[in-house]
Amino acid sequence: MTEAQLMEVRALSITYGVDRAVDHVSFSIARGTSLVLAGNNGAGKTSVLGALAGLRLRGQRVSGEAVFGGVVLRTGDIAQRIRQGVRLVPDREKVFGLLSVADNLRIGAARTRNNTIRLDDVLGWFPRLAERRGSLAGNLSGGEQQMLGIGMALLASPQLLLLDEPTLGLAVPVIEDLCERLARLRREAGLTMLVAESDSQWLAALANTAAVLDRGRLLRTFGTLSQDDLSTIHDLMLGLGANGDEADRPEDHHATV
Amino acid sequence: MSSLQSGALEPHTRTIFPRGAVQPALLAVAIAALGAPFALGGYGLYIASSGGVMALGAMALTVLSGSAGLPSLGTAAFMAIGAFSAGILATQWGLGMLPALLLALVLGFAAGAGVALLTLRVSGLYLAVGTLALQHVVQIVATDLDLKFTYASGFMLESPHIAGLAIDTPAKWWGMTIVLLLGVYVLFRSLQRGHVGREWALLRMEPTAAATLGVSPVRARLTVFALTSAVIAASGAIDGYRLGNVQATGYSLHLAIMYLTVVALGGAGGLVGAVVASYAIVVLPDAIAAVLATLGIDATTRLAGIDNMLLGALLVCALLDLPARARRVILRPGAASAARREP
Amino acid sequence: MNVWSFSLDLLSSAVTYALLALAVVLAWRTSRVLMFCVGEIGMTSAYVMNGIARAAGGGVWGFALGVAGALVVAALIGWLLFALLRQLSAAGDYFVGTVVTIAVSIFLTGLMSSVWSGETVQLPLPHPMLAWGGVTFSAVSACIVVIGAALIGVLLFAFYQSRAGIELQAVAGNWTLAVLSGIPAARWFAAVWIVASMLSAVGGIFSGVISAVSISGAAVGFSGIVAAIMGGLTSPAGALAGAFALALGENLTSLWFDARYSVAVPVVLLVLLLALRPAGLSGRVEHISRS
Numbered sequence: 052m053t054e055a056q057l058m059e060v061r062a063l064s065i066t067y068g069v070d071r072a073v074d075h076v077s078f079s080i081a082r083g084t085s086l087v088l089a090g091n092n093g094a095g096k097t098s099v100l101g102a103l104a105g106l107r108l109r110g111q112r113v114s115g116e117a118v119f120g121g122v123v124l125r126t127g128d129i130a131q132r133i134r135q136g137v138r139l140v141p142d143r144e145k146v147f148g149l150l151s152v153a154d155n156l157r158i159g160a161a162r163t164r165n166n167t168i169r170l171d172d173v174l175g176w177f178p179r180l181a182e183r184r185g186s187l188a189g190n191l192s193g194g195e196q197q198m199l200g201i202g203m204a205l206l207a208s209p210q211l212l213l214l215d216e217p218t219l220g221l222a223v224p225v226i227e228d229l230c231e232r233l234a235r236l237r238r239e240a241g242l243t244m245l246v247a248e249s250d251s252q253w254l255a256a257l258a259n260t261a262a263v264l265d266r267g268r269l270l271r272t273f274g275t276l277s278q279d280d281l282s283t284i285h286d287l288m289l290g291l292g293a294n295g296d297e298a299d300r301p302e303d304h305h306a307t308v
Numbered sequence: 309m310s311s312l313q314s315g316a317l318e319p320h321t322r323t324i325f326p327r328g329a330v331q332p333a334l335l336a337v338a339i340a341a342l343g344a345p346f347a348l349g350g351y352g353l354y355i356a357s358s359g360g361v362m363a364l365g366a367m368a369l370t371v372l373s374g375s376a377g378l379p380s381l382g383t384a385a386f387m388a389i390g391a392f393s394a395g396i397l398a399t400q401w402g403l404g405m406l407p408a409l410l411l412a413l414v415l416g417f418a419a420g421a422g423v424a425l426l427t428l429r430v431s432g433l434y435l436a437v438g439t440l441a442l443q444h445v446v447q448i449v450a451t452d453l454d455l456k457f458t459y460a461s462g463f464m465l466e467s468p469h470i471a472g473l474a475i476d477t478p479a480k481w482w483g484m485t486i487v488l489l490l491g492v493y494v495l496f497r498s499l500q501r502g503h504v505g506r507e508w509a510l511l512r513m514e515p516t517a518a519a520t521l522g523v524s525p526v527r528a529r530l531t532v533f534a535l536t537s538a539v540i541a542a543s544g545a546i547d548g549y550r551l552g553n554v555q556a557t558g559y560s561l562h563l564a565i566m567y568l569t570v571v572a573l574g575g576a577g578g579l580v581g582a583v584v585a586s587y588a589i590v591v592l593p594d595a596i597a598a599v600l601a602t603l604g605i606d607a608t609t610r611l612a613g614i615d616n617m618l619l620g621a622l623l624v625c626a627l628l629d630l631p632a633r634a635r636r637v638i639l640r641p642g643a644a645s646a647a648r649r650e651p
Numbered sequence: 652m653n654v655w656s657f658s659l660d661l662l663s664s665a666v667t668y669a670l671l672a673l674a675v676v677l678a679w680r681t682s683r684v685l686m687f688c689v690g691e692i693g694m695t696s697a698y699v700m701n702g703i704a705r706a707a708g709g710g711v712w713g714f715a716l717g718v719a720g721a722l723v724v725a726a727l728i729g730w731l732l733f734a735l736l737r738q739l740s741a742a743g744d745y746f747v748g749t750v751v752t753i754a755v756s757i758f759l760t761g762l763m764s765s766v767w768s769g770e771t772v773q774l775p776l777p778h779p780m781l782a783w784g785g786v787t788f789s790a791v792s793a794c795i796v797v798i799g800a801a802l803i804g805v806l807l808f809a810f811y812q813s814r815a816g817i818e819l820q821a822v823a824g825n826w827t828l829a830v831l832s833g834i835p836a837a838r839w840f841a842a843v844w845i846v847a848s849m850l851s852a853v854g855g856i857f858s859g860v861i862s863a864v865s866i867s868g869a870a871v872g873f874s875g876i877v878a879a880i881m882g883g884l885t886s887p888a889g890a891l892a893g894a895f896a897l898a899l900g901e902n903l904t905s906l907w908f909d910a911r912y913s914v915a916v917p918v919v920l921l922v923l924l925l926a927l928r929p930a931g932l933s934g935r936v937e938h939i940s941r942s
Contacts, residue, residue, distance in 0.1 A: 133833040139831050141827075141828065141831065144825055144827075145828070146828075147821050147824045148824065149824050150820055154820075157814060157817060158818065158821055158832050158834070161818070161834075162833035203832065207832075207833065377746065378746070379746045379749060379750050381753070426925045426926060427925055430925065430929040436685070437877075440687075440873060441877075441921050444870070444914070444917070445918050448914060565754070565757045568750065568753065610764070613761045613764030613766070613768075613769070614761065616757050616760050616761025616764060620754045620755060620758025620759075621758060623757070624735060624754045624758075627747050627750055627751055627754065628751070633738070
């Protein structure tokens with residue numbers, strides 16, 4: 052089974068001085084699937100995504116290993132990630148506000164690996180971007196900026212798309228729309244995704260597997276995510292332990308806590 | 309951490325002196341101040357007064373850059389406005405220092421308000437450009453005035469008279485300097501501690517929050533700039549009297565950058581830091597000359613150039629907080645690479 | 652004073668200001684730092700060129716060597732600026748970077764003063780007058796215009812046709828996001844500061860050729876900054892327009908009034924600009940309507 056894993060994270064730990072933001076978290080993502088990292092604020096999701104994307108903050112110590120397509124990812128080497136095809140859409144400031152939408156898309160397309168996903172495809176998935184081509188990206192609404200950020204990352208034809216809190220600050224109808232488009236993307240482009248999300252109600256719509264984080268520790272993983280698991284995850288996020296309602300599925304990896 | 313960078317919310321907090329040391333420190337300063345005329349000779353007192361008068365402008369600039377975070381290249385221009393007011397009042401109408409001070413305050417305020425009005429609508433950075441423009445304008449006008457009224461020899465100012473007492477010895481100048489230092493210090497301190505100062509501090513750190521509280525950024529920054537410009541102009545008038553001669557060449561961009569360096573060096577220590585840094589910069593040329601002399605280098609012709617280079621280097625060090633960085637690199641070599649800017 | 656020589660003077664001034672203004676715009680677009688030291692870099696380079704050219708015995712070969720040396724020195728200064736500015740954290744005040752350039756400007760002033768004693772120097776160039784179509788004009792001015800225009804053309808082409816223009820803006824807007832988007836931000840940053848310094852060097856050499864090389868000649872940098880501001884600081888085309896307007900204003904003032912008053916032109920234009928069109932000549936306003 053491990054040969055099919057596109058991204059493998061082993062015992063990832065991130066500390067800021069004495070604070071442990073992420074504590075020995077391990078998970079893996081198979082090619083063509085989507086994993087959602089569920090957890091509240093402060094659970095460590097953004098840190099995990101940042102480390103996987105190659106971001107390095109001041110005072111941060113990263114240990115553990117992330118292997119992507121058989122290649123070990125070096126800490127802090129964003130350029131390597133770009134070459135390997137790992138792209139992050141950050142939680143805040145995901146677009147260049149002072150540039151037009153068209154320019155933002157041009158930046159996204161400038162360093163594509165193999166041109167599999169083209170501008171027409173992206174505009175097809177997010178037609179609103181075509182309408183707002185000439186606007187400054189900073190003048191777009193939250194949902195539009197989200198779409199633009201994702202569009203920019205997609206134009207690079209990434210192997211793995213990292214999305215940090217895609218639903219943050221968006222209205223419900225916009226989120227439903229976004230989840231639908233992302234599902235379409237997964238179907239049509241066979242995209243592998245890792246999504247960090249703190250709003251438990253959208254997890255099943257965003258991904259087919261899940262890992263729940265709490266204060267830096269991995270509580271549980273769900274090999275096949277379904278709508279029924281949401282209440283369990285919701286309880287986990289509230290701090291109510293997994294009290295035997297759901298038996299562990301055979302495909303689940305054991306949590307390394 | 310200089311006041312030209314974002315710092316703590318309390319720009320006026322004494323960060324250089326530990327709490328318990330304040331009382332004895334004040335006592336030591338008082339003793340030094342009063343004892344100076346007896347310990348220092350004429351030249352020493354001259355330097356002491358130079359530093360003190362420079363500190364007046366430096367404190368004002370510290371308030372400007374610390375409270376409002378605005379860089380200003382206009383210090384020399386405002387000083388020129390004050391000095392030339394004094395010069396013209398004295399030579400054309402025989403008026404003394406007090407009327408000169410008043411005129412300097414008014415003109416400095418007006419000029420500051422004018423520049424701020426024009427530029428702050430756009431951004432704080434344009435204020436810096438505006439002050440550079442002011443420097444050019446004042447330089448042109450001052451050179452013209454110099455030529456017309458004094459045939460380029462400069463306005464001669466006699467010793468000022470305060471309430472009948474002539475300030476004509478270095479010791480008396482030192483006395484007046486101390487009084488002025490205290491006055492300006494108390495003025496700015498009370499401003500900073502008052503609600504005005506808090507508005508400015510909030511405006512600097514969180515402009516949006518300040519706006520929601522009704523603090524208009526343009527109006528507040530304009531007020532700070534106009535006020536500090538008035539004080540700097542007044543210090544220019546006083547400095548003119550101290551030097552005894554007012555010439556256009558003395559108010560160059562170099563002087564403005566010197567003040568910027570003082571603020572960058574001493575800004576973290578607030579108003580007191582500004583005073584200390586003023587003295588450091590004032591004695592710098594003599595210190596350099598002394599060092600070069602001991603090394604056997606005769607650099608009197610190149611001294612001005614070396615001073616400027618040192619000034620530039622000092623300013624850069626203060627801005628980039630190089631001592632702190634060096635400390636970090638030396639103590640933890642691995643951590644030095646974990647900077648926020650990663651390629 | 653005939654129309655042709657007036658036009659040539661005008662164009663050579665405009666080209667000089669344009670090069671300096673483009674340096675300022677380039678630096679601003681990438682780092683949101685206002686490059687105050689363009690004039691000082693220009694004059695320092697001119698001094699270097701003069702020193703090398705004279706040491707090499709003058710003539711064309713000495714001149715070429717001098718220019719090469721000046722460009723190398725400028726590139727070094729640019730690299731120094733890059734090294735200093737990248738130490739600044741992305742979250743810091745914008746102004747610190749600008750004050751760093753102010754510090755560099757005073758440093759260079761001191762350097763010029765100690766190394767060359769700040770004396771005014773005439774560059775060792777012949778000033779032949781050419782005749783063409785019944786009109787005499789200065790060959791040197793013509794060269795400046797041709798070379799300058801070519802340089803500007805190359806820059807504009809690289810800027811608008813390649814993705815450089817957009818990516819520089821991106822780096823200035825959000826360094827981290829730029830890197831995440833695959834833009835080699837640090838390389839762009841270094842390249843920009845080196846190119847901006849070299850542009851300043853050429854502008855300074857031109858200025859030195861037109862008038863003379865001296866420390867006070869660095870004031871030409873102020874004109875460059877004003878021209879850049881007239882372009883709103885981000886638009887190269889706007890900066891060109893500003894440079895032309897500035898040169899026109901100065902030359903007309905010299906012609907109709909007195910040469911002494913031409914120093915006031917940059918200030919007057921700046922004040923007018925700030926009062927009437929603060930966003931620059933090519934400032935853009937976007938109206939948003941949400942349905």
